Amino acid sequence: KQEVTQIPAALSVPEGENLVLNCSFTDSAIYNLQWFRQDPGKGLTSLLLIQSSQREQTSGRLNASLDKSSGRSTLYIAASQPGDSATYLCAVGGGAGSYQLTFGKGTKLSVIP
Amino acid sequence: GAVVSQHPSWVICKSGTSVKIECRSLDFQATTMFWYRQFPKQSLMLMATSNEGSKATYEQGVEKDKFLINHASLTLSTLTVTSAHPEDSSFYICSASLAGIEQFFGPGTRLTVL
Numbered sequence: 055k056q057e058v059t060q061i062p063a064a065l066s067v068p069e070g071e072n073l074v075l076n077c078s079f080t081d082s083a084i085y086n087l088q089w090f091r092q093d094p095g096k097g098l099t100s101l102l103l104i105q106s107s108q109r110e111q112t113s114g115r116l117n118a119s120l121d122k123s124s125g126r127s128t129l130y131i132a133a134s135q136p137g138d139s140a141t142y143l144c145a146v147g148g149g150a151g152s153y154q155l156t157f158g159k160g161t162k163l164s165v166i167p
Numbered sequence: 168g169a170v171v172s173q174h175p176s177w178v179i180c181k182s183g184t185s186v187k188i189e190c191r192s193l194d195f196q197a198t199t200m201f202w203y204r205q206f207p208k209q210s211l212m213l214m215a216t217s218n219e220g221s222k223a224t225y226e227q228g229v230e231k232d233k234f235l236i237n238h239a240s241l242t243l244s245t246l247t248v249t250s251a252h253p254e255d256s257s258f259y260i261c262s263a264s265l266a267g268i269e270q271f272f273g274p275g276t277r278l279t280v281l
Contacts, residue, residue: 090272097173097260097274098211143210154201155262155270157210 056081058146060158067134068166075129075161077144082122085147089118089129092141092160101142102129134165170194171263173273180251181281188246188276190261196241197263201270202234205258217244251280 057080067073077087086105090098102111102118104127110119117130131138141162145155170193180186190200199218203211215231217223217238225231235247244263248255256279262270 086269088269095258095275095277098272100269100272103269145211154213154216155211156213159210 056084056146056148056156058144058156058158060142060144060161062161063159064162064164066164066166069134069136071134071165072130072132073134073163075131075142075144075163077127077129077158079125079127079146079156081146082125083148084122087118087120087127087147088145088155089116089127090143090145092143094141098143131163134163136165136167139163139165169269169271171261171271171273173259173261173276175276176274177277177279179279179281182252183250185247185249186251186278188248188259188261188278190244190246190263190273192242192263192271195263195265197244197265198241199264200238200244201262201264202236202244202246203260203262205260205275211260214246248278251278253280256280 059078061076088103089101104111104120115132120127141160143160144158148154172191174189202214204214205211213226214229215223215225215236217236219238219241223236238244258275260275262272264270
């Protein structure tokens, strides 16, 4: 059974700092990996989707990498802003024809002005 | 594109009543829809997977007679929580997928059972 772990559980940084969020998964036979943002009491906003054949994806100040063999992904946020404060969820899409997503518990990010 | 809506966004009900939550894909036809539940400070847990026109597949530990899922069309899936109890209070989120490549998530429904 796939297990997804996110470290740290919470992170507080001053505005402008670059930061890295970590995600690890136990079964490397994945279809894809997604990073989401969730604001309190809200649904999910998809940030980046990495297919299993890819190593990274970039969108604006966000860069996500994937190392399938070691079961790891990182989300890099450059020049953090207070508006980046949210919970960031990592989700792994199953392999072997399964399209189900397994989520980590998330990292709660606070960017201090 | 790829917009998914949920209705209602929040609902409060008395213990023992049934509540229906709708999930719609607004601009694409979703062959598969997923239902998740999220308790406070926890991650999303998959409850069931439904394909249009067929019975839903429930995850282990999810009671199919309590959480009724209907996926009658390619743009609509419904989740009915039957005889709701306070422990069913949670945030329910659906997602819709076309060909399973990517899931697009709805905004969620906050259910509070008194």
